[in-house]
Amino acid sequence: MAEYTPTAIGLFPWAAATGMAMHGAGLTVTESMGMSLIVFGGTAQLGTLPLVTSGASYWLIVCTALILNMRFFIYSAALAPAFAAARKKTRLLAGYLMSDGVMATFSARLLAERDQDKRLGMYMGPSLLNWLCWQLFTLVGILAGTLLPAHWPIGFLATISLLMLATPMISNLPMAAAATATAVVLILLHSLPFRLGFLLAILAGMLTGYLIEHTVRKDTHAA
Structure with missing residues (x-):
């Protein structure tokens, strides 16, 4: 302890x-x-x-x-x-x-x-x-x-x-892409009822980060 x-x-x-x-x-x-x-x-x-x-x-x-x-x-x-x-x-x-x-x-x-x-x-x-x-x-x-x-x-x-x-x-491309996607979606959807924009922005950021990381790994292995 x-x-x-x-x-x-x-x-x-x-x-x-x-x-x-x-x-x-x-x-x-x-x-x-x-x-x-x-x-x-x-x-x-x-x-x-x-x-x-x-x-x-x-x-x-x-x-x-x-x-x-x-x-x-x-x-x-x-x-x-x-x-x-x-x-x-x-x-x-x-x-x-x-x-x-x-x-x-x-x-x-x-x-x-x-x-x-x-x-x-x-x-x-x-x-x-x-x-x-x-x-x-x-x-x-x-x-x-x-x-x-x-x-x-x-x-x-x-x-x-x-x-x-x-x-x-935010120290690499996937994290930067995830943060950017989250911010953009939240700005665009902030007026949705029940604050759905928050949830959709989080999901968009997670999906974007995953796709970018998957693409970067695929390119690295291909090289």
Whole structure:
């Protein structure tokens, strides 16, 4: 767990910004913390926040959250062998606590460790620390938001935070194409009812990124 402590503490800017963004969007302290506890995912929280505050349908909010968190399906499949002998309740808790940081730091060692108790400790310890820090830092951000003047437009923090997360990812042609396609479709379809433009833009970006990556790989192999 000590190895993961710096990473967990490093969540502060991201979690605090998420908390301030939720408060700035008009959610109460209780609603903001409820969303943080239930969703427990910065990308999904910020990505669905505009839909929640604009009154979008529940199914669109859920679909958007699932798409934004689709990477966790891949994480779960990768870690499944490490939890094959664990009880169902343990697997459910492990799924809820799953995070990018713990996966990046411990996934290889989890799969290599033969002792089940050590595997669980190696995963649960850092994951619980990660969860605790996220909730605490989010609460700090929410409370900080309540202290700011009401006329300050802090609602834009959700957009800024997402841009900070997404910009470093645009490092190759497929990612650039996906981002461009998402932006173009969202601009063209922003007036669709029920905020369908958001969902279609995400799907367009995913499809474009996949097609471009497939084409680049095909050209590379052909060469």
